[in-house]
Amino acid sequence: MSARAQAAAAPAVAEAPGRTHATEKARIAVLGASGYTGEEVVRLLALHPVFDVTALTGETQAGKAFSDVFPHLVTATNVPRLVKIADVDWSGVDAAFCCLPHATTQEILASLPRKVRVVDLSADFRLRNVDTYAEWYGGTHRAPELQKEAVYGITELHREEVRSARLVANPGCYPTSVQLPLVPLLQAGMISTEDIIIDAKSGVSGAGRSAKQNLLYTEIAEGINCYGVGSHRHMPEIEQGLSEAAGADVRVSFTPHLMPMSRGMQSTIYVRLDGGASVDDLRSGRYAEEPFVHVMNAGGVPHTRYVRGTNYNFISVFPDRLPGRAIIISVIDNLVKGASGQAIQNLNVMLGVPETTGLLQQALFP
Amino acid sequence: MSARAQAAAAPAVAEAPGRTHATEKARIAVLGASGYTGEEVVRLLALHPVFDVTALTGETQAGKAFSDVFPHLVTATNVPRLVKIADVDWSGVDAAFCCLPHATTQEILASLPRKVRVVDLSADFRLRNVDTYAEWYGGTHRAPELQKEAVYGITELHREEVRSARLVANPGCYPTSVQLPLVPLLQAGMISTEDIIIDAKSGVSGAGRSAKQNLLYTEIAEGINCYGVGSHRHMPEIEQGLSEAAGADVRVSFTPHLMPMSRGMQSTIYVRLDGGASVDDLRSGRYAEEPFVHVMNAGGVPHTRYVRGTNYNFISVFPDRLPGRAIIISVIDNLVKGASGQAIQNLNVMLGVPETTGLLQQALFP
Amino acid sequence: MSARAQAAAAPAVAEAPGRTHATEKARIAVLGASGYTGEEVVRLLALHPVFDVTALTGETQAGKAFSDVFPHLVTATNVPRLVKIADVDWSGVDAAFCCLPHATTQEILASLPRKVRVVDLSADFRLRNVDTYAEWYGGTHRAPELQKEAVYGITELHREEVRSARLVANPGCYPTSVQLPLVPLLQAGMISTEDIIIDAKSGVSGAGRSAKQNLLYTEIAEGINCYGVGSHRHMPEIEQGLSEAAGADVRVSFTPHLMPMSRGMQSTIYVRLDGGASVDDLRSGRYAEEPFVHVMNAGGVPHTRYVRGTNYNFISVFPDRLPGRAIIISVIDNLVKGASGQAIQNLNVMLGVPETTGLLQQALFP
Amino acid sequence: MSARAQAAAAPAVAEAPGRTHATEKARIAVLGASGYTGEEVVRLLALHPVFDVTALTGETQAGKAFSDVFPHLVTATNVPRLVKIADVDWSGVDAAFCCLPHATTQEILASLPRKVRVVDLSADFRLRNVDTYAEWYGGTHRAPELQKEAVYGITELHREEVRSARLVANPGCYPTSVQLPLVPLLQAGMISTEDIIIDAKSGVSGAGRSAKQNLLYTEIAEGINCYGVGSHRHMPEIEQGLSEAAGADVRVSFTPHLMPMSRGMQSTIYVRLDGGASVDDLRSGRYAEEPFVHVMNAGGVPHTRYVRGTNYNFISVFPDRLPGRAIIISVIDNLVKGASGQAIQNLNVMLGVPETTGLLQQALFP
Structure with a gap:
């Protein structure tokens, strides 16, 4: 051999x-x-x-x-x-x-x-x-x-x-994690431009390597906190991309959280179905041939650990308990795909x- | 002396x-x-x-x-x-x-x-x-x-x-973190019973001390994942409490996440204002005399670390970028107040x- | 009732x-x-x-x-x-x-x-x-x-x-974790003043709250490193205490390590038995009535988690595989007892x- | 281009x-x-x-x-x-x-x-x-x-x-981290076969993926503990390799510790110089052409993070405060080089x- x-x-x-x-x-x-x-x-x-x-x-x-x-x-x-x-x-x-x-x-x-x-x-x-x-x-x-x-x-x-x-x-990292799943859906008219709520969780490396008290190990480990609620600079970038996809002005609710992990980002996105689309419809299509985007089967749960150190984006779509709504989860490594x-x-x-x-x-x- | x-x-x-x-x-x-x-x-x-x-x-x-x-x-x-x-x-x-x-x-x-x-x-x-x-x-x-x-x-x-x-x-821990902030607001008619979206993050101790592969250090550290989307057992408990407060059936969207921390729980709750209430109104009142509930001033960010090992509940209310909406953040120690x-x-x-x-x-x- | x-x-x-x-x-x-x-x-x-x-x-x-x-x-x-x-x-x-x-x-x-x-x-x-x-x-x-x-x-x-x-x-925190177990043994002549080797592991809070790049979450999490080998300022303090106890000059080998934990300190101390003492002898005595010092039974393993947030010091003594030697483990919370x-x-x-x-x-x- | x-x-x-x-x-x-x-x-x-x-x-x-x-x-x-x-x-x-x-x-x-x-x-x-x-x-x-x-x-x-x-x-992982630095030194007679003390720290992945209570996130995070003192199965493997290198029976003191990190291993090794060798001598030589072994310059501190996910072994040698002794630090990723x-x-x-x-x-x- x-x-x-x-x-x-x-x-x-x-x-x-x-x-x-x-x-x-x-x-x-x-x-x-x-x-x-x-x-x-x-x-x-x-x-x-x-x-x-x-x-x-x-x-x-x-x-x-x-x-x-x-x-x-x-x-x-x-x-x-x-x-x-x-x-x-x-x-x-x-x-x-x-x-x-x-x-x-x-x-x-x-x-x-x-x-x-x-x-x-x-x-x-x-x-x-x-x-x-x-x-x-x-x-x-x-x-x-x-x-x-x-x-x-x-x-x-x-x-x-x-x-x-x-x-x-x-x-930006947040805009990548949000636009990859949402842009095709907005382009296809499958989700509403209204009431898009993004609850995002990021690893600490996104904040860079400069010495800041709030990024010390002792201030970050074993806890979570939000930051920049309603004022994070990635908001206009997200809205620019989604608006372009929808062909209409889109405003989003976007709340980033800082997590005790060095790498990784999850955006949990709450959307309203539109155009007669079903939850299963949101999973079909666009990314089938893409090497770096993986849309999971129904029930699949993406962990940020699944993409650590990689250029992949894992996406999953869940039905919401609230009728007519869906929950989209998108994970990336903020330093790689992000x-x-x-x-x-x-x-x-x-x-x-x-x-x-x-x-x-x-x-x-x- | x-x-x-x-x-x-x-x-x-x-x-x-x-x-x-x-x-x-x-x-x-x-x-x-x-x-x-x-x-x-x-x-x-x-x-x-x-x-x-x-x-x-x-x-x-x-x-x-x-x-x-x-x-x-x-x-x-x-x-x-x-x-x-x-x-x-x-x-x-x-x-x-x-x-x-x-x-x-x-x-x-x-x-x-x-x-x-x-x-x-x-x-x-x-x-x-x-x-x-x-x-x-x-x-x-x-x-x-x-x-x-x-x-x-x-x-x-x-x-x-x-x-x-x-x-x-x-x-339960999730129901405590959600009902404490929401019940008074529903009782006062200040938020809508529609479209309450709860994005919750929990420490691992909530899952108990039994040996399970998915709770190993190696499976939890440095990452985040949701679980039980639309099927978590705390959902009916939350809905029972909110419905009672509202005097009407309330259904919620509830997505729990597992975090790399032993203790702590944050519920980030997206609500719609109602009854002419302003964001500031959501902060006023009910808990002023309570020893264990602390409603933060405008702009205050509650970290789960602030309540680690304690019986306190910290609550903060933010205006949402989406008009007519607010974001309520509630943190507890899941093993203590929870x-x-x-x-x-x-x-x-x-x-x-x-x-x-x-x-x-x-x-x-x- | x-x-x-x-x-x-x-x-x-x-x-x-x-x-x-x-x-x-x-x-x-x-x-x-x-x-x-x-x-x-x-x-x-x-x-x-x-x-x-x-x-x-x-x-x-x-x-x-x-x-x-x-x-x-x-x-x-x-x-x-x-x-x-x-x-x-x-x-x-x-x-x-x-x-x-x-x-x-x-x-x-x-x-x-x-x-x-x-x-x-x-x-x-x-x-x-x-x-x-x-x-x-x-x-x-x-x-x-x-x-x-x-x-x-x-x-x-x-x-x-x-x-x-x-x-x-x-x-200091290191000197406390080392002197509590060693001073009585040196006073009793049960261990040699030669070749005391201290391998210490500390949580990050010992380094304080000042913003320093090397203390960022991203630089500390999921790893370990030594620092100040042979030059840490706690060395003369340790030697002063041990020398006093021994009634003779004592020099120690002391290597501190920085760990991904906010609190806690373990000193693993390698000593040579002296004066005919057995390993069991090292466990007996002095601290039986002390409320904050707990000498574990043979085989007991002290975790730093056992003293987190407390004023306790847990000590355990193990026989070394090398004849005539023993291993002493001492844990404290660096911010409390330390x-x-x-x-x-x-x-x-x-x-x-x-x-x-x-x-x-x-x-x-x- | x-x-x-x-x-x-x-x-x-x-x-x-x-x-x-x-x-x-x-x-x-x-x-x-x-x-x-x-x-x-x-x-x-x-x-x-x-x-x-x-x-x-x-x-x-x-x-x-x-x-x-x-x-x-x-x-x-x-x-x-x-x-x-x-x-x-x-x-x-x-x-x-x-x-x-x-x-x-x-x-x-x-x-x-x-x-x-x-x-x-x-x-x-x-x-x-x-x-x-x-x-x-x-x-x-x-x-x-x-x-x-x-x-x-x-x-x-x-x-x-x-x-x-x-x-x-x-x-095994521990034996790799110990033999790589020590074997050439024993072969060259630069360190004594007596009193080799190995204080090792390992990430949790070394314990495998089976569900065990003591490996739960909640039991591991934010703390350290030793285990298998004097009885770890890697001991005879280490002694076999070192004995062969020295051409004489070598017994070591070996104390492994479990750390809150998924990957990584550091062996801090306390040795006695022999054959007239200086601390600098321990750094010279054998691995200059090896692609995966990096002996750091004097003063270099190897972090386990430096080799995370890689097949590299970083080694550093420090003078001990105790005359005639040296401290050797060796880091690997336990799942890769280990x-x-x-x-x-x-x-x-x-x-x-x-x-x-x-x-x-x-x-x-x-």
Whole structure:
């Protein structure tokens, strides 16, 4: 048997991350690599056969080895040292993941060479209406021209636009978990645009790596609390996507909760059936061929643990005890499908490589 | 100063739990003491100055010291060994907490001497309609006469009936967390009976101490999942209480979630305003004088950690982004106000001792 | 029965915390009340019948209600607002718990009226040798006279000195967990002073409430790591206590680990038998009458959960597979017996009230 | 750039797990696939380009889809249904991972066709001396002939024997975490064989997926406890490996602790320097070229989180405060390098494919 396996193993050499630096690979920059989403891009790219990390930036950590910031990634070979954005040599870069904080990316992205494809993980280019942006993010948009060009990219819903985009606005984690299940239903008129109630639960990594008292282990473990009730910045992004799908203004009730888990997100969504649709109808269809969206059979209960570390979205639909209503549950890993994984999925599409490349990890369970 | 404090300390001797066995104290039996609610009764009674544990039962553990089952309670002095229920000498018992599994308590309670006051923590006497009981708990009620006599006891809502009751049906944890905030609002007509949506999150201790694969640490940590959607047994109990308050049939949407925390429960409740009430109106009134219910000021966010280990219920009311709606958040410790604490509170009332006796612990935070 | 219990309940009124402000009670100030140990003092005093909190200080939070800093303590009635230390009226204060950071307490304590009894929870007065203090804490001691007066107070080991002390240096958490089991054995010559190896595991609350990246939930959950190997500041404190007990210089190997738990501390201590002692000998004796120290029978395994929220110390002794050696396991709650609980125990002794007053809570389990 | 990346992506097709069922791939059976180690093999093989899962067994779950047992693995395409071992068609199997409970594998493995290469994850073939096996595992060995043939396989230490083995006894998790750092040091005479003290901390998944009360979330969360002091079954396995390395009998002190984490293992090892070696000497050498063993620079602190979900072993060496001693810290993921990952690493070697194939995942952090 050994001979058979050995022969098959030959092409597998490409799988060894970073060992060879083939010139045919796409050369990737990660801007803002010292936070969790930047780190997650690096984690996932370690198994990506055709994307190579050629630049990592971190303004305050510039000069350090990446493993000084994330000691576990000493095992990710061929990862370059951190530099300042101003010091990146863009001539050797084909595409960039931008993992910078909100409001800091507009001018930076406007200054990049046009040949560089960009997936921006911040919120800066997600809202089409720059006034809405100003209202929720508290400042005038400084790259409105670029905003017009940006493509909002939940890959499964906007694949064609993503394919030809130069700049993709990678969606927020809550908006991804909500739009994936709801957009097809609103498009098909199967649920009402009224009274959509979203009770969302998120892991703590969504809040980033900055030191804040309310994110200390001692303040988070063994409890739950809501936050940002009626004022969370992902609300306009959710409403923008749902309104577009419904062809009408949609307002939602959205209450996020902070949970004692590092990763994972569940949106429990309470909807009203419409257009004569049954609960079973809500399960049928759209995602049958999608590699990353799994609609469970009747009665299936999605756990956030089922998607930990993966790019999958599990969805389940339950009849509500209240007649004419249904309960939709959608789970993702907030750092993968809700951020860095979807970003890679988008760049795969943009660069014409198979969409699942580097993203077929199974859940880390338990 | 020492002299001043020493003098004041004299009456404090009574506070030392179980050290003296004054004949004036009420003598308490705990039936089914080998589970978490039984243990919790013992924990709380350790600081109760006038209730003494005189009998502990556990059918499979009979003969053992209580500290063989709960090694930490070796520190609870004067706690008797476990015996079988059949071996309890009821002549020396004034009152009993019954912490047995559902469906096992009916015949046992029917057989007790009538002089023994009972707080039953099972579900067996909570549902007034024995047919509803049979439907949800899967068996004919075997003590329908006793059912008629039982008083359902959320202390704040049924204090007068509890005072003269011989048998109190101690409410379930979810029903307590939901009825405390909603009953006054339904009674006042301030919220609609339609479209009440309850998204509840519970700690794992609510599921008990029996070995089950789905409750293993490895299956629970770092994730969330719903369970019993549309079929949880606490649903009819909730609806019974809300219907009574509203004077009309109320059906609710109720989705419980299992959280990685041992204790704590949050119900996030989505309601529609009614009768011209404003969001601020929902905060006013009823509980101002209650020692265990705290309605937070506008904007206050209740964490389950705020009530860990305590008999308190924190409530907060938020305006919903959807016009005409409000979001009510209610947190309790499922083992205290949701079970053993409220049971003691009820027995305090039944035996005429100050209601807060033994129950003024502050939250264990962090 | 009701009559019997009612009669017994009368003296229980004193148990209701803070409801009455009897002039006979000792009036307590808590300096530095916005951290975890200050908060823990307030939690415990809520059940203390003869100590009343009359002043709380917090330099940066002065002016706020205590419940603005710890929202759950809105239930602790009669707790005063936070003030600056300079604004405390010392005429109405009998005793103070000083919960300030290390190196900030020396001058403050030197300035207090001599009639105020003080339990200092910082490290500032623990090391008898001010040069050792300077070496490990990085600064010249600014109250060397006061240092001479200070009594180091592990209550069980120094009860008599504590009784007459004006200033007690409350021990560190690690030193408490190590000295309680080892001091009697060293005094009796039953273990060798050579090769004492302490592998300690601590909950995160020991690191305080300040926002630090390495204490974020996401950095702590689901993992373990050591820290301060060979350089932890509790080392000289441990060695001071053990040397005194042995009557000879003792050096220890001490490796602390940070665990994903908010409270709790276990020291696993590897020792060599001496003086002909057997493993069973190590279990006998000294603590039989102590209310807060529980030496388990052979084979008993102490969990940190057994002492969560309590002032207890559980100790167990195992034979080692290596001949002539034993393994001693000692668990405490780092915030209670390791800090605030022992502080109250000490003040109880200093003010002549029964030592267990206010400290007989049973463990919060689960 | 797209063209460049597209070209490079072509060989990447092989990376898509299970999508193609190339006849050249090695065909793998997983026996006992319904436990955590079996599931972990399937997780890792999803990214293995030349191993295909062709049979999964589970005696009590036979007939079910694998995703009925592990719902998240519905995303692992081409995974077969569970069957009974007796129903496996061995003609189509090249190699097997045996994940059955201890004491059940001896007769099963003895009955397999000799052409099938086997990696056994149970303890049944780890101990060379069948009497030692009988003593610690409580039963006569039923396949002593096979035992003689078995190769004990910590890959880095026994690579050559593994290469030609038909049956590899995959090491236990604790023994892996201890032998990797210690064996080279004992071989080089740099540490003493006396007084090796191992204080180990393990995640809960090491205890398996069977429902046991002591493994419930409520019994494990927020605490630590030791277990099996002086009697853990991994002790003789550790001593066998260390004795062989030292060329002399080695006895160790070994105390395992159960931690509130699902995965991860840290062994904190206290040793005495020997042969004139310095602390720095302990860091040099042997593993410089090993892809999965990372010896950290002086001062580096290995967290178990750094290796979560990976096949890596991080090692660090600290000077002890006690002269002449050192502290060695070794971390692994108990389910990967401590079980299923090392099993795949071994089979890679046995079948002549590059050793890191399918195993280069980076840690899931946070």
